[in-house]
Amino acid sequence: MPAPLNVTAYTGGENVSSARFRVRQYVRPLANFGVSLDERWPALTSYPPRAKFLRPAWFAATLAQRLAQVTAARGSDAVLFQKELVSTLPTLEGLVRRPCLVDIDDSIHLFRDGWAARRLAALADIVIVGNEWLADVWRQWSGAVEVLPTAIDTERHALSPLPRKPVIGWIGLGSNLHYLTAIAPALARVVERFPETTIAVCSDKKPNLLGLPISYVPWSADAEAPFLSSISIGIMPLSDGLWERGKCAFKMLQYMSTGRPCVVSPAFMNAKILREGDVGLSAVTCEEWTEALCSLLSDRAAAQEMGQAGRKLAVENYSVNVLAPRFAAQLRRLA
Numbered sequence: 001m002p003a004p005l006n007v008t009a010y011t012g013g014e015n016v017s018s019a020r021f022r023v024r025q026y027v028r029p030l031a032n033f034g035v036s037l038d039e040r041w042p043a044l045t046s047y048p049p050r051a052k053f054l055r056p057a058w059f060a061a062t063l064a065q066r067l068a069q070v071t072a073a074r075g076s077d078a079v080l081f082q083k084e085l086v087s088t089l090p091t092l093e094g095l096v097r098r099p100c101l102v103d104i105d106d107s108i109h110l111f112r113d114g115w116a117a118r119r120l121a122a123l124a125d126i127v128i129v130g131n132e133w134l135a136d137v138w139r140q141w142s143g144a145v146e147v148l149p150t151a152i153d154t155e156r157h158a159l160s161p162l163p164r165k166p167v168i169g170w171i172g173l174g175s176n177l178h179y180l181t182a183i184a185p186a187l188a189r190v191v192e193r194f195p196e197t198t199i200a201v202c203s204d205k206k207p208n209l210l211g212l213p214i215s216y217v218p219w220s221a222d223a224e225a226p227f228l229s230s231i232s233i234g235i236m237p238l239s240d241g242l243w244e245r246g247k248c249a250f251k252m253l254q255y256m257s258t259g260r261p262c263v264v265s266p267a268f269m270n271a272k273i274l275r276e277g278d279v280g281l282s283a284v285t286c287e288e289w290t291e292a293l294c295s296l297l298s299d300r301a302a303a304q305e306m307g308q309a310g311r312k313l314a315v316e317n318y319s320v321n322v323l324a325p326r327f328a329a330q331l332r333r334l335a
Helices: 019-024 024-031 052-077 108-123 132-140 174-182 184-193 223-229 250-257 268-276 286-298 300-318 318-333
Strands: 005-010 035-040 077-084 101-106 126-129 146-149 167-171 197-204 215-218 232-234 260-263 280-282
Touching: 005 052, 005 318, 019 024, 019 077, 024 108, 024 318, 035 052, 035 318, 052 223, 077 318, 101 108, 101 318, 108 132, 126 132, 126 197, 126 318, 132 146, 132 268, 146 260, 167 223, 167 250, 174 184, 197 223, 215 223, 223 250, 232 250, 232 286, 250 260, 250 268, 250 280, 250 300, 268 280, 268 300, 280 286, 286 300, 300 318
Parallel strands: 005 035, 005 077, 077 101, 101 126, 126 146, 167 197, 167 232, 197 215, 232 260, 260 280
Antiparallel strands: none
16 A cells, blocks of 8 residues: 555635536545545635625635635645635735645636636646647646546435436526526427426426426435436536537536436537446437437337446446546656
8 A cells, every 4th residue: 555645625615517527526535545535615605705895705705715725735745626725816825835736627727818727737736627629728838737527426316217207407506507408499499398397306406497387496415316316317508609618518417326327418428438338329400409309208118228338337437446546646757
């Protein structure tokens, strides 16, 4: 067993997806490799409140807490920054005098003309990104960029049988509901052809999809696994833009982990996974969304086969158990 390695990880908040899935779910697996991961986040999260008048107080409180966290972590062997300490801004990162790994799973370089991204890259001994498109971007500023996909816990999200009645499911943040709204006309056509179909949504915000049979599940960490097991097909619509190219297909992996076929927009990482196995269908136009969903609803056997293929691919290529050794190796490189 190699010498213990103590790493302090700075993440954006308790319920922030990137913190949960790119850092926190690795704590136990990394311990098996002698890596102790101590995660720290600000009480108010690193993201500003929507109300602008609250932002000065939020910024002062968050910066003060981050300063205390940075000072307290001086005894660690290395540090991990999951994006910036304060969203979109370079602040106190340079005060950390330890080997540094920066983890990126979004197109944060699009904010403020890449100011914070360039600063993070200059500080980092290693930059880990969630897909190859992000890797190409960050290689402009760093010579030590590695790709580590976002992992799915395939033991927590177990394979389960499809429900008797068809349920099309979407899970995600309320700030991303506009992607779902964009395909509402296609969903309406699908429900017209298959009247028993329900549209299930798990989010921190209730969707506004008038005229559709919506089943809303308020998001919580405990609600995720039961929700994924309750749906027949998972969907991940996206726009075709630079922000979307930086996404790491995590919704898709969540659906796959429970054996659900998926219909997704062919954004960068989504398209890559579709090329790796017959796990779902891609769609861009309203007509393509309609036909893809209807084809899976009309052929339950084909849907089950895709779901099983998706589960196999998730376990073999994207599970925590598979990716934890790679993550541990990168952290050990810092030492």
